[in-house]
Amino acid sequence: MLHQLTVPEAFAGTIAMLLLLVQLSLFRSMVIAEFIRVYAIQAWLVAAICFGVGVTEGWAWDLLLLAVLTIVFKGTLLPRYMQGLVRNISSRVELPARINVLASLLLAGALIGLAVLTSIQLPLHQGAFLPQADLATALSMVFVGFLVAILRPNALAQVIAFLTLEDGLFFGTVTLAPGLPFIIGVLLLLDALVAVVVFGVLVRALVERHDAAGIAVFQRLRG
Amino acid sequence: MNAIIATAIAVPLVLAFVTLLVPSRIGRVCTAAGGLVTAGCILAAVVRTAAGAGPLDALSAVFLLPVAIVYGTVGLYGTWYVRVEAIGVDGDEAYRREFLALTNAFACAETVVPLLTNLAGMWVALEVTTIVAALLVRLQGTENALEAAWKYILIASCGLAIGLLGVVVMYAAGTGVLPAHYAPSWTAYMSVAGKLNQDAVRLAFMLALIGFGTKAGLAPMHTWLPDAHGAGPTPTSAMLSGVLLSDALYVIVRFAAIANAAAGSGLTLHLFFVVGLLSLFVGAFFLLQQRDLKRMLAYSSIEHMGLIACGLAFGARLAVTGALLHVINHAATKALAFFGAGRLAARFDTREISKISGGVAVLPASGTLFAFAGLALAGLPPFGLFRSELMVLSGGFDSGRWVVAAVVLGLLVTAFAGLMRWTTRVTVGSPPADMPCGERDVGAIASMFLAFAVVLGLGLFVPPPLRVLLTNAAAIFAGRQ
Amino acid sequence: MATLSPILVQAAQVLCLLLLSPLLTGCIARLEAIIQGRYGPSIFQVYRDILKLFRKQAIIPEPSSWIFRAAPFVACGCYATVATLIPVLTTYPLPGATYGDILGGAFVLALAGFATALAALDSGSQYAHIGSSRAVMVGVLVEPTLIFVFFSVAFITGTDLPYALNAALRHSAADVLRPAHVLAAAAFFMMLLVDTGRIPIESSSATIEFGMIDDARLFEHSGPWMALYKWGGSMKQFLLYTVFLNVLLLPMGLSSSGSVASVAFAIVSLFAKMLALGVVVAAIETTFAKLRLYKITEFIGTGLLVALIAIFAYVVGVG
Amino acid sequence: MIVLIAAFACYLVGTAAAIVLPGRAGRTAGFVFLGFGALATCDASIRQLGATPLAFGDANLHTVLYFDGTAAFFAGTIGVVAALVAIFGLGPATKDERGTGRTTSATANAIAFASLLCCCAGDVLFFVFAWELLALVFFWAIAYCGTDSDSATAAYLTIGITHVAGACLIGALLFLANAAHGFGVGPVVASGATLDAAVRGVLLLLLLIGFGAKFGLLPLQVWMPYGYRAAPSLVAALMAGGALNVGFYGVVRFIVGFPDPPVWFAVLAIVLGALSAFLGISWAVIQRDMRRLAAYSSVENGGVILAALGVAVAAKILHLDVLVGLGIAAAYAQILAHALAKSTLFLAISSISSACSTASIDRLGGLGRVMPVTTIAVLLCAMSLAALPPTAGFVAEWLVLESFMQAFRTGNVTFEVIFAVAGALIGITAGVAVVAVTKLLGAGLLGAPRSPQAAQARETRSPWRLTALAAGSSAIVGAGIFSSPILDRLGPAVASIARTGVMRAIVGTVPLVQPAFSGFSSISAPGLAAVIAGFTALFWVLSRLFARPPAARAAVWTSGERYRAWTQYSGTGYAHPTQVILNAKERIGLPFYRRMFAAILRISDLIRATQSGVIAAYLTYILVFTILLLALYPSIRHW
Known part of the structure; x- marks a missing residue:
C-alpha cells in the first residue's frame, strides 16, 4: 500500500530527487566551471529543504537561519572563491574521466540502487522527517560523491565531489535529525568553509607547480 | 579542577597565536614550556580522576594521556627540530613560525577531543585536526608533501563524512527517547541506553567505525596514513601517530560503548575483529618491505591500531584493559621512534633505509633510543608495548577465541620480522666513513629520554592509579557504568 | 694349589698385554708370510725393533709443542688401562674392572686415538697430517658400528660390563649362537680389521706411500716415541682380539679360580685362540686387495649394516 | 631467597x-x-x-x-x-x-x-x-x-x-x-x-619449537653460528654456556613435566634430538671459523641433551620411573659438561682472537708453545666435547648412551628401534666430534703458524684472563673426576621431576657412577684417570730408562725441500675426507631461510600492490567497505 505523503514530505522528496539528479550531472560535466555551478545549485536546493523542514517543524528558527547561512556561504561565497581559484587555470581544459559517461552513470545507478536497498532494510524511521527516502537519499549522495571523486582524477573535481557528498550529509542531518542543535549545523558549515580554504591552498600549490589541477602526478607515494 | 582542564586547552591555543607572531627562537622555547605545562595539567587532571575526584570519566582520562606524553615531548624535541630542519617553502623563519603555530593548534584540537561529551563536537574537533594536520603535512613544500597532504585531507574528509552520518543516525536513535533538541552527548545516551533504537545504534556504530576508523588508520581506510606520516615534519608525524590516531579511536570506543550498552556487544566486537585483523594484516605485510624510515613507522602504527582493535574485540576484561594500555604505550613509543628517526634522518640527510647504517655508533644516545623504540614496537620486553600485547593475547586466549588469538600472534610475528629487519639495518653495523659521530642537542635528547622513561616505566610497572583508570575504562567500554 | 691375589692377576693381565702383544704381531706377520710362501721375519722381530728404537736418540720436529711429546705415553697408558677393564685371563672381575664398561673402554681407546691424531698434527709435517686426517675419517665410521654392536650385545645379555658379558655368554651357548649375536660379532670382526690396519683397509707391511693411514701419522716420530707407537699398535691389536674372543665369541678357557695353573692355562688358551684368529686375518690379508681410500666407507658401511641387522634381528624376535 | x-x-x-x-x-x-x-x-x-x-x-x-x-x-x-x-x-x-x-x-x-x-x-x-x-x-x-x-x-x-x-x-x-x-x-x-591427546601433541610441538630455538634445535639452529660469531667471544661464552641452558630448562619443566605426552611426540623428540646432534657436528666439522665451529658443537650438544630428555619422555609414557630419572640425569650431566666446556672454549677463543686478530682455523697454528694456558684450556674443552676421559663430557656422554642402551627394558618395539638408531646416531656424533675438536685444536693451535699474525701471537699477560682459563679447565676435569658426588647432589633435583632419585654413586675406594639398573654397567672417571695417569707415567719412566741421548729438535722432513708452514694441512683440508664421507653441507642454513623469506616477500609484494598511490583506489576501498557493511547489516546485526 502506498504511503500517504503530506505536502512537506512531497516537497522534500522532490528536492531530494533533484539533489541527486544534479549530483549525477557531475559525471557529464567536462569543464570545472560546470562543477562549481552544480555545487552552487545543490547548495540552494539544500537550503530549500532546510527551509522546508524548518517550516514543518513549526517555524524552527535555527533551521531557517541555517538555510539562510547555507545560501550565503555555500550558495554564494564558496562558488565565488572557487571560481577565483579556477581563474588561474585555463578553464577550457577538459576534465578527464576514468570511464565514459554512460558507464559512470550506470555505476552510479547501481550505487543508488544499493543505497536504497540497504536503507530500506534498516528499520530506522521513528521520528525522521522523510520516513523512506531520508537515509536512502543521503547514502546515495554520499556514494555518488565518492564515485565522482574516484572517477574524475582532478583536484578541483574531487573537492567538488567531496562538497556534494557533504551536501548529502547535510540533507541527511536535516531530515534524519532535525533537532540536532543549531550550533552543530553552523559548525558544519564553517568546517566546510575552512576545509575548502585548505583544499584551495593545496590546489593552488598544485597549480603553481604543474599548471593544471590534474592529480596524475600524485602517484609517487606508493608501497 | 575545571581550571586545570581549561589551562590544558588554553595554553596551546594561546601559543598557537603567540608563536605565529614572535620570533621562532622565542616561540620554540614557549612551545616547549607550553607542552610541559599542558602535560602537567593533563596529568594532574588524570590523577585526580583516578582518585575519583575528577570531572573526567576514566575513558577520557586514558585517552588524554597520549596527548600529555606526546605534546609534552614534542615541544622539547621542537627546540632542536625547529633550529635544524628549516627547509620550508616560505623561507626559514616563516616556516618555523608557521610550524610552531600549527603544532600548537594541532595539540589544542587533539586535547579537546577526549574532553568533549558531545559526539558532534568530537566530529568537529577531529575535522579541525584534519585541516591543521594537512597544513602541517604540506608545510615542507616538497612534491611528496603536497601529494601526501592532498591524499590525507581528501580521504580523511570523505571518511569523516561517513562518521558524521554515524553521528546523525545516533541522533536519530535518540529522538523520541531523549527530549527534543537534545545535545547528542554520550552521557545522555549512556543514561538511556536500554531504551535507544537498537538498530539505529548499531548502524551508527558501524558508520562511526568506518568514518572515524579512517582517521584512526584502520584498514581498509588507512591508505592516507603512510603518506602523511612519511612526508610530514617529524614532530607532526609523532603527533599524528601518537595522538591523532588514538583520538579517533576514542570516538569509536565511545560509539562502541553506547552500542554495547544499548544493543549488546556482538556486532561491535565482530566488527572490531574485522578491521583489527585487516589492519594487522596490512601493517604486518607492508612492514616486510619498506624503503623509507618514517613510512615504516607509519605501517607499524597501522599494525598497532589493528592490535588495539583486536584487543577491544576480544572483549575479555584483560584484553580490553591491555588494548587501552596499548594506546598509551603506543603513543609514547611511537613518539620516541619518530624522534629517533628524525634525528637519524637529519644526520644522514636522508630517510632512505638503505642509506642509513650504524645509527647507534653515529648517534650514541638517540640512535640507541631509536633502537630501543624499534625493539619496543616489535613487542619485546621490558617495554610497555610488550606488557599490553601480552595482556591482549592473554585476554584473547582467555576469551576462548584462541584461533583468532593465534592468528593475531602470527601477524604480530610477521610485523616483527618486518620492523626488526629495518631497525637492525639502520642501527647496527658501522657508519659511513666520513660520518661524524656524537651528538649534543640537549632538548632533543631530553625529549627522547622523557618518552623512553614512559616506554620503559610502563613496561616494568603500571602505577595503581592508571590501573584503576584502565579497569574503569574497560568497564565503560563493556557498556557498564 | 696356590691362588693368586686379584691384584696380582690384574698385574698379570697387564703384563700379558705388554709382553705378549709384540709376539702376536710377530706371529701374524710370520703366518702371513707362510701363507704367501715366503720365509718371513722372526716372530720376535717386533721386540727387536722396539728395543732398538728405545735406545736411539729422538728427533723432535721444530714446530711441535709438549703435546707431541706427551701423546705416545698417553696412548700406551690408555691401552694398558683397557687391559684392566676386560677379562683377559679371569672370569671374575678384578680390582678396577668396574672403572669402565665396554663403552668406557671404547672412550679410553678413543683418547689414545685422539692423542695420536693431535701429535701428528703437532708435528707440522704434511705427511703426518694426511695420515691423521684419514685416520679420524675412518674413526668416524667405526664408532657407530661399535655402538650398534654394544647395543645388540646389551640387548641380549642385559649388561654392558665386559665381565658380565663374558659370564652371560658362558652360561648360555644359545645366546652365542643367536643370529643377533653372530651378526654383531661379525660386525665387530670387520671393525677389528679396520682398527688394526689390515687389508682391505690398509696394508700393514707396506712401505711409505700416500695410501697410508695409520702409519703415516708417525712420520716425524723417532726413538723411544716411535718405539711406543709400535708397541702401542701391537697392544691395540691384542686388546681388540681379546675383546672379540673373550667377550664376544669364545668365552671359554679363562681362569675362574685365580689359581696359578688356571691363570697360566688362560694365558696359553688366549694366545692359542688369538693365533687361530690370526690365521683367519692373515688369510684375508693375502686373498683380498687393498681398497681405494673412499671405498673404505663401503666396507665399514657394510659392517654398520650388519650391526644394524643384528639389532633388528633382536627386536623383531628372530634372534 | x-x-x-x-x-x-x-x-x-x-x-x-x-x-x-x-x-x-x-x-x-x-x-x-x-x-x-x-x-x-x-x-x-x-x-x-x-x-x-x-x-x-x-x-x-x-x-x-x-x-x-x-x-x-x-x-x-x-x-x-x-x-x-x-x-x-x-x-x-x-x-x-x-x-x-x-x-x-x-x-x-x-x-x-x-x-x-x-x-x-x-x-x-x-x-x-x-x-x-x-x-x-x-x-x-x-x-x-x-x-x-x-x-x-x-x-x-x-x-x-x-x-x-x-x-x-x-x-x-x-x-x-x-x-x-x-x-x-x-x-x-x-x-x-x-x-585432548591431539591438542596435547600440538602444544608439546609448539613448546618444543619455542625452547628448541634457544638451544639450536634443527632446523632452528641457523642463527647460532652467525650470532656466536658476531657477538664478542666473551659474551658468546655466557650465551653458549649459560643462557642456552634456559632452553633446556624449558624442556625439562614444560615438556618432560607435561602429563601424558603422546607416543609420537616422544619419538619425534628423540629422533629430532639425535638428528640435530648428528647434523650439528657434521656441520661443525666443515667450519673454518672457531666460533662457528663452537656454535655448531652447541647444536650437537643441544641435540644430545634433547635426545636424553626424549628418553625421559618415552620412559614416562612407559611408566618406567627409573628410566625417566636416568634420562634427566644424563641430560643434566651433559648440560653441565657442555656449559663448562663451551664457556671455557669461547673464553679461550677470545684469548686467541685477541692475540692473533682472527679466529679462522686456517690462519692460525703454532700456538701450542707460545700460549700454553690457552692451549691446555682448549685441549680440555676439546676432550670434554669429544667425550674423552676423564672429563665431564665423558661421564655425560656415557650416561646418555647408557640411557639409550636401556632400550631392551622398554618392551616396546617402536622404542627399541628408535633408541637403538638414536643411540647409534649419537655414537657417530661422538665419533665426528673427535674429528671436529681435533681439527679445532690440532689444526687451529698446533703445528707451525700459518699466518704472520699467528706467528707473532703471545699468551695474554692478564692474570684475570689466565685465572679464568685455568679455572675453566680445572672445572672441566673436576666435574669429571667428581662426577659421582655431583650426580649424587643432583639426585633431588632430578627427583623433583622424575619422582625418583637415580644415581647410585657407590663410594668405596673409588667413587663409581652406576646407572640405577644394578649390574648393568658402571664407570669411574677418577679411577680411569688414576689408572691412565699411572700407566702413562710408567711408560715415561720406561722410556727414560732406555733413552740415553736426550731428544733433539730438528726441522720437519720435507723430502729435501725447504720447510714452509703453508704446506701443512689447513683445517679445511684436514676435515675434508670426513666431509666427503659424511657428505656434510649446511643444507638448512642461511640460504634456505633466505629462500623461505623471499617467498613471503613475494606474497607481501602482492599485498603491497594495494597501496598503489592512486587516490581513486583508496576511495574505492572505503566505498566498497561501506557498501559491504551496509549490505550485510541485516545478516550481521545479531552476530
Whole structure:
C-alpha cells in the first residue's frame, strides 16, 4: 500500500530527487566551471529543504537561519572563491574521466540502487522527517560523491565531489535529525568553509607547480 | 579542577597565536614550556580522576594521556627540530613560525577531543585536526608533501563524512527517547541506553567505525596514513601517530560503548575483529618491505591500531584493559621512534633505509633510543608495548577465541620480522666513513629520554592509579557504568 | 694349589698385554708370510725393533709443542688401562674392572686415538697430517658400528660390563649362537680389521706411500716415541682380539679360580685362540686387495649394516 | 631467597654501572658485579638443590619467583659460567669488543639477569617476559657489542628465529593458562592433563619449537653460528654456556613435566634430538671459523641433551620411573659438561682472537708453545666435547648412551628401534666430534703458524684472563673426576621431576657412577684417570730408562725441500675426507631461510600492490567497505 505523503514530505522528496539528479550531472560535466555551478545549485536546493523542514517543524528558527547561512556561504561565497581559484587555470581544459559517461552513470545507478536497498532494510524511521527516502537519499549522495571523486582524477573535481557528498550529509542531518542543535549545523558549515580554504591552498600549490589541477602526478607515494 | 582542564586547552591555543607572531627562537622555547605545562595539567587532571575526584570519566582520562606524553615531548624535541630542519617553502623563519603555530593548534584540537561529551563536537574537533594536520603535512613544500597532504585531507574528509552520518543516525536513535533538541552527548545516551533504537545504534556504530576508523588508520581506510606520516615534519608525524590516531579511536570506543550498552556487544566486537585483523594484516605485510624510515613507522602504527582493535574485540576484561594500555604505550613509543628517526634522518640527510647504517655508533644516545623504540614496537620486553600485547593475547586466549588469538600472534610475528629487519639495518653495523659521530642537542635528547622513561616505566610497572583508570575504562567500554 | 691375589692377576693381565702383544704381531706377520710362501721375519722381530728404537736418540720436529711429546705415553697408558677393564685371563672381575664398561673402554681407546691424531698434527709435517686426517675419517665410521654392536650385545645379555658379558655368554651357548649375536660379532670382526690396519683397509707391511693411514701419522716420530707407537699398535691389536674372543665369541678357557695353573692355562688358551684368529686375518690379508681410500666407507658401511641387522634381528624376535 | 634476590640486584646494578660509568671503569665495575652476582647465584642454587621449593612474589602482578631444585640446577650452571666470564672480563677489553667494552659488560650482566629470571619465574606471563627479555638481550649482544662486519645479518637472524619460536611458546603457554584458569607454572603444566591427546601433541610441538630455538634445535639452529660469531667471544661464552641452558630448562619443566605426552611426540623428540646432534657436528666439522665451529658443537650438544630428555619422555609414557630419572640425569650431566666446556672454549677463543686478530682455523697454528694456558684450556674443552676421559663430557656422554642402551627394558618395539638408531646416531656424533675438536685444536693451535699474525701471537699477560682459563679447565676435569658426588647432589633435583632419585654413586675406594639398573654397567672417571695417569707415567719412566741421548729438535722432513708452514694441512683440508664421507653441507642454513623469506616477500609484494598511490583506489576501498557493511547489516546485526 502506498504511503500517504503530506505536502512537506512531497516537497522534500522532490528536492531530494533533484539533489541527486544534479549530483549525477557531475559525471557529464567536462569543464570545472560546470562543477562549481552544480555545487552552487545543490547548495540552494539544500537550503530549500532546510527551509522546508524548518517550516514543518513549526517555524524552527535555527533551521531557517541555517538555510539562510547555507545560501550565503555555500550558495554564494564558496562558488565565488572557487571560481577565483579556477581563474588561474585555463578553464577550457577538459576534465578527464576514468570511464565514459554512460558507464559512470550506470555505476552510479547501481550505487543508488544499493543505497536504497540497504536503507530500506534498516528499520530506522521513528521520528525522521522523510520516513523512506531520508537515509536512502543521503547514502546515495554520499556514494555518488565518492564515485565522482574516484572517477574524475582532478583536484578541483574531487573537492567538488567531496562538497556534494557533504551536501548529502547535510540533507541527511536535516531530515534524519532535525533537532540536532543549531550550533552543530553552523559548525558544519564553517568546517566546510575552512576545509575548502585548505583544499584551495593545496590546489593552488598544485597549480603553481604543474599548471593544471590534474592529480596524475600524485602517484609517487606508493608501497 | 575545571581550571586545570581549561589551562590544558588554553595554553596551546594561546601559543598557537603567540608563536605565529614572535620570533621562532622565542616561540620554540614557549612551545616547549607550553607542552610541559599542558602535560602537567593533563596529568594532574588524570590523577585526580583516578582518585575519583575528577570531572573526567576514566575513558577520557586514558585517552588524554597520549596527548600529555606526546605534546609534552614534542615541544622539547621542537627546540632542536625547529633550529635544524628549516627547509620550508616560505623561507626559514616563516616556516618555523608557521610550524610552531600549527603544532600548537594541532595539540589544542587533539586535547579537546577526549574532553568533549558531545559526539558532534568530537566530529568537529577531529575535522579541525584534519585541516591543521594537512597544513602541517604540506608545510615542507616538497612534491611528496603536497601529494601526501592532498591524499590525507581528501580521504580523511570523505571518511569523516561517513562518521558524521554515524553521528546523525545516533541522533536519530535518540529522538523520541531523549527530549527534543537534545545535545547528542554520550552521557545522555549512556543514561538511556536500554531504551535507544537498537538498530539505529548499531548502524551508527558501524558508520562511526568506518568514518572515524579512517582517521584512526584502520584498514581498509588507512591508505592516507603512510603518506602523511612519511612526508610530514617529524614532530607532526609523532603527533599524528601518537595522538591523532588514538583520538579517533576514542570516538569509536565511545560509539562502541553506547552500542554495547544499548544493543549488546556482538556486532561491535565482530566488527572490531574485522578491521583489527585487516589492519594487522596490512601493517604486518607492508612492514616486510619498506624503503623509507618514517613510512615504516607509519605501517607499524597501522599494525598497532589493528592490535588495539583486536584487543577491544576480544572483549575479555584483560584484553580490553591491555588494548587501552596499548594506546598509551603506543603513543609514547611511537613518539620516541619518530624522534629517533628524525634525528637519524637529519644526520644522514636522508630517510632512505638503505642509506642509513650504524645509527647507534653515529648517534650514541638517540640512535640507541631509536633502537630501543624499534625493539619496543616489535613487542619485546621490558617495554610497555610488550606488557599490553601480552595482556591482549592473554585476554584473547582467555576469551576462548584462541584461533583468532593465534592468528593475531602470527601477524604480530610477521610485523616483527618486518620492523626488526629495518631497525637492525639502520642501527647496527658501522657508519659511513666520513660520518661524524656524537651528538649534543640537549632538548632533543631530553625529549627522547622523557618518552623512553614512559616506554620503559610502563613496561616494568603500571602505577595503581592508571590501573584503576584502565579497569574503569574497560568497564565503560563493556557498556557498564 | 696356590691362588693368586686379584691384584696380582690384574698385574698379570697387564703384563700379558705388554709382553705378549709384540709376539702376536710377530706371529701374524710370520703366518702371513707362510701363507704367501715366503720365509718371513722372526716372530720376535717386533721386540727387536722396539728395543732398538728405545735406545736411539729422538728427533723432535721444530714446530711441535709438549703435546707431541706427551701423546705416545698417553696412548700406551690408555691401552694398558683397557687391559684392566676386560677379562683377559679371569672370569671374575678384578680390582678396577668396574672403572669402565665396554663403552668406557671404547672412550679410553678413543683418547689414545685422539692423542695420536693431535701429535701428528703437532708435528707440522704434511705427511703426518694426511695420515691423521684419514685416520679420524675412518674413526668416524667405526664408532657407530661399535655402538650398534654394544647395543645388540646389551640387548641380549642385559649388561654392558665386559665381565658380565663374558659370564652371560658362558652360561648360555644359545645366546652365542643367536643370529643377533653372530651378526654383531661379525660386525665387530670387520671393525677389528679396520682398527688394526689390515687389508682391505690398509696394508700393514707396506712401505711409505700416500695410501697410508695409520702409519703415516708417525712420520716425524723417532726413538723411544716411535718405539711406543709400535708397541702401542701391537697392544691395540691384542686388546681388540681379546675383546672379540673373550667377550664376544669364545668365552671359554679363562681362569675362574685365580689359581696359578688356571691363570697360566688362560694365558696359553688366549694366545692359542688369538693365533687361530690370526690365521683367519692373515688369510684375508693375502686373498683380498687393498681398497681405494673412499671405498673404505663401503666396507665399514657394510659392517654398520650388519650391526644394524643384528639389532633388528633382536627386536623383531628372530634372534 | 635473599641471596637469590641479591644475585638479581648485582646483575641489575652491574648493568647500570657499566652503562653509567665512563670507559674502562664501567667495564670493570660491570664485571665485578657480574662476579658477585654469579657467586650469589651459585650459592643460592647449591643450597636449594635438595631443599623445599621457595616461592616469592605477587601473583596479581605476575611477578612470582619459584625456586626449586630444577630451577636451582639451571641457575647454578648459569652462575658458574657467569663467574668464569666475570673473571675473564676483569682483564683488558678484547679485540672483538666494540669500544671500551662497556657495552659488553652491561650486556653480560643483562644476559645473566634475564636467563636467571627465566629459571626462577613461577608464573607463565613472567616467564614469557623473562624469555623475551633474553631474546632482546641476545639481539643486543649480537648487534651492538661486537666488531664483526656481518652483525646486522646475524642479529636479525637471531631475533627473527627466536621470535618466531617465542610466538609458538607464548601461544602454547597462554592456551594452557586458559585451561588452567591461572598463570602459575605448576598448574599450567598440569592442566595439560585435561586436554585432548591431539591438542596435547600440538602444544608439546609448539613448546618444543619455542625452547628448541634457544638451544639450536634443527632446523632452528641457523642463527647460532652467525650470532656466536658476531657477538664478542666473551659474551658468546655466557650465551653458549649459560643462557642456552634456559632452553633446556624449558624442556625439562614444560615438556618432560607435561602429563601424558603422546607416543609420537616422544619419538619425534628423540629422533629430532639425535638428528640435530648428528647434523650439528657434521656441520661443525666443515667450519673454518672457531666460533662457528663452537656454535655448531652447541647444536650437537643441544641435540644430545634433547635426545636424553626424549628418553625421559618415552620412559614416562612407559611408566618406567627409573628410566625417566636416568634420562634427566644424563641430560643434566651433559648440560653441565657442555656449559663448562663451551664457556671455557669461547673464553679461550677470545684469548686467541685477541692475540692473533682472527679466529679462522686456517690462519692460525703454532700456538701450542707460545700460549700454553690457552692451549691446555682448549685441549680440555676439546676432550670434554669429544667425550674423552676423564672429563665431564665423558661421564655425560656415557650416561646418555647408557640411557639409550636401556632400550631392551622398554618392551616396546617402536622404542627399541628408535633408541637403538638414536643411540647409534649419537655414537657417530661422538665419533665426528673427535674429528671436529681435533681439527679445532690440532689444526687451529698446533703445528707451525700459518699466518704472520699467528706467528707473532703471545699468551695474554692478564692474570684475570689466565685465572679464568685455568679455572675453566680445572672445572672441566673436576666435574669429571667428581662426577659421582655431583650426580649424587643432583639426585633431588632430578627427583623433583622424575619422582625418583637415580644415581647410585657407590663410594668405596673409588667413587663409581652406576646407572640405577644394578649390574648393568658402571664407570669411574677418577679411577680411569688414576689408572691412565699411572700407566702413562710408567711408560715415561720406561722410556727414560732406555733413552740415553736426550731428544733433539730438528726441522720437519720435507723430502729435501725447504720447510714452509703453508704446506701443512689447513683445517679445511684436514676435515675434508670426513666431509666427503659424511657428505656434510649446511643444507638448512642461511640460504634456505633466505629462500623461505623471499617467498613471503613475494606474497607481501602482492599485498603491497594495494597501496598503489592512486587516490581513486583508496576511495574505492572505503566505498566498497561501506557498501559491504551496509549490505550485510541485516545478516550481521545479531552476530
